[in-house]
Amino acid sequence: MLVIGLTGNIGCGKSSLSKILEENYFDIIDADLISREIMNNSDLLKEVFDTFGDNIKRNDGTLDRKKLGEIVFNDDKKLIELNSLTHPAIKKEIIKKINNIKLNNKDIAIVDAALLIEGNFLDLVDKLVVITCNENIQLERIINRDNITKNEAMSRINSQMSQSEKIKFGDYIIDNSGDREKLIYDASKLITHIKEKWCE
Structure with a gap:
């Protein structure tokens, strides 16, 4: 079974892409x-x-x-502390879900995780899709979606690995700086790529 990782920073549209893939019958x-x-x-x-x-x-x-977020997004050490508590449990659960999908004789599973690289989950996936976007658009999306200040949004962005670093790990990159129609189009290209190139 092929396991594909899907990652991207906050505000880049990872969840939107994940939803489109789910609508196309992929196990997420x-x-x-x-x-x-x-x-x-x-x-x-x-x-x-x-x-x-x-x-x-x-x-x-x-x-x-929300209160926990206010603490960890403003203090790198606190974020590392939180991740050291939660990541082993998250990884264990991801492995369990991958095995369940495998038991159902499925060909593909997609692991949707913002911290897939930082959380040391890369060993769980065969291929990695990274979704990115223009940083001004990213900032605007976070402020509007989460109803937070520019400084709060910047703290969240800065708490993650930079987009340019994440791209280095990717087997397939999608730039989601456009509208939803463009993302749907790019998702269909990704699906074709998965079926024609990665499932051979």
């Missing part, structure tokens, strides 16, 4: 969804609260992701 493993699900694990959640304090805990005992 969503690392962001997994990271939310693993926070239901009481042991891991306790470790996160112990590390970052009870001010990130809501009244009902659940995690306030």
Whole structure:
């Protein structure tokens, strides 16, 4: 079975591309969804609260992701600390989902993960698709989507590996600086490439 990684920085449209691929009957493993699900694990959640304090805990005992984000996106050391807690659990779950897809005799699985490179998940994939976009467009998208300030958006962008660095790891690059129609067109070209070049 071919396992394809899909990655890209915040605001570049990775989730939009992932959705288009899912609509074209590809099996998607969503690392962001997994990271939310693993926070239901009481042991891991306790470790996160112990590390970052009870001010990130809501009244009902659940995690306030916004408050946690404010801490880690402004402090590289805190982000590394969070990732060291969560990444092993995320990786384990991704492997489990890849194996489930394989058991169903599928030909392709796509791992959708923003931190696929930084999280040391590259060994799980055979090919890597990197989605990029113009940095001004990226900034505008994040501010509008997340309703945050320019400085907050910049903190999130700067917390990730640069787009130029990510591109070096890619087997296939999509520039998503255009509109949705252009992304749909580029997705169809990617699908053709997968079927004709990578599934031989």
